[in-house]
Amino acid sequence: MQNKIKEAKSNMLGIYFSGTGNTKYCIDKFVKNIESDAKILSIESENIKEELLNNKDIVFAYPIYYSSLPKIVRDFILNNKDLFKNKNVFIIATMGLFSGDGAGCSARILKKYGANIMGGLQVKMPDCIADVKALKRSKEENKQIILKAESKIINAAQKYKNNAPTKEGLSIIYHIAGLVGQRLWFYNKTKEYSSKLKVDNNKCTKCNRCISLCPMNNLKVIDNKINTKNKCTMCYRCITNCPAKAITLLGKNVIEQNNINNYIN
Numbered sequence: 355m356q357n358k359i360k361e362a363k364s365n366m367l368g369i370y371f372s373g374t375g376n377t378k379y380c381i382d383k384f385v386k387n388i389e390s391d392a393k394i395l396s397i398e399s400e401n402i403k404e405e406l407l408n409n410k411d412i413v414f415a416y417p418i419y420y421s422s423l424p425k426i427v428r429d430f431i432l433n434n435k436d437l438f439k440n441k442n443v444f445i446i447a448t449m450g451l452f453s454g455d456g457a458g459c460s461a462r463i464l465k466k467y468g469a470n471i472m473g474g475l476q477v478k479m480p481d482c483i484a485d486v487k488a489l490k491r492s493k494e495e496n497k498q499i500i501l502k503a504e505s506k507i508i509n510a511a512q513k514y515k516n517n518a519p520t521k522e523g524l525s526i527i528y529h530i531a532g533l534v535g536q537r538l539w540f541y542n543k544t545k546e547y548s549s550k551l552k553v554d555n556n557k558c559t560k561c562n563r564c565i566s567l568c569p570m571n572n573l574k575v576i577d578n579k580i581n582t583k584n585k586c587t588m589c590y591r592c593i594t595n596c597p598a599k600a601i602t603l604l605g606k607n608v609i610e611q612n613n614i615n616n617y618i619n
């Protein structure tokens with residue numbers, strides 16, 4: 355029995371934040387290609403601390419916002435810094451186009467708190483910014499992106515199993531690319547939570563889906579209207595899942611709600 359518990363505790367654990375599903379899809383593929391019965395858990399899960407405490411080999415995944423960590427992810431690391439000490443951490447960063455050192459962004463902080471950084475992987479996925487036209491692609495192009503992402507993930511999982519994990523996003527060259535490519539100009543965008551989320555209460559059908567989905571409890575009903583507070587982590591989950599397309603953040607209208615299921619098969 356003792357041995358059995360010990361064995362279970364040495365399993366790999368995947369922990370992630372995913373606003374609209376891309377990152378969850380990637381970490382699931384990576385981890386299951388290494389250990390078919392490995393668990394993946396969102397950082398929003400109630401038992402995340404306990405699971406983190408009980409597992410040594412961690413895969414940590416998140417999307418990149420403006421070549422930086424989403425505020426919710428940075429805060430998660432800072433609030434749980436002691437739990438990362440001596441963990442073996444492999445990092446996956448997902449992005450719409452370019453992140454420079456997406457994986458390095460958390461690697462540097464985690465290393466400071468005593469984690470052993472095993473490797474990194476940066477995966478291009480469909481763009482999740484539902485209300486900005488810039489990175490919108492056709493359904494066929496997004497299907498191709500997912501196919502490429504899958505083969506990259508499977509390759510990286512194989513390398514991890516062979517004890518030669520990929521190191522994408524971790525070196526100084528990536529660091530400079532992340533800084534010069536975006537972070538020097540956009541760092542302020544993810545420094546604090548945003549107060550810019552807007553709900554068009556004329557379009558809103560009061561289904562309250564946004565309220566239940568928000569990882570930050572940033573939305574609430576006041577006088578039969580959905581109101582937003584100033585704690586938006588910009589994950590686009592509410593915007594992507596609003597049936598009335600009534601919520602916006604960076605743009606004025608919802609153009610395309612990211613749904614990975616539209617691009618698989």
Ligand SMILES: Cc1cc2nc3c(=O)[nH]c(=O)nc-3n(C[C@H](O)[C@H](O)[C@H](O)COP(=O)(O)O)c2cc1C
Nearest residue numbers: 372373374375376377417420421449450451452482
């Ligand atoms: C506020 C915001 C900023 C983003 N900035 C970048 C960026 O700098 N570079 C990039 O390639 N993708 C960027 N993206 C796209 C996401 O990183 C990408 O679509 C990611 O896979 C979404 O993952 P998720 O579905 O797990 O939330 C950004 C997305 C958001 C919402």
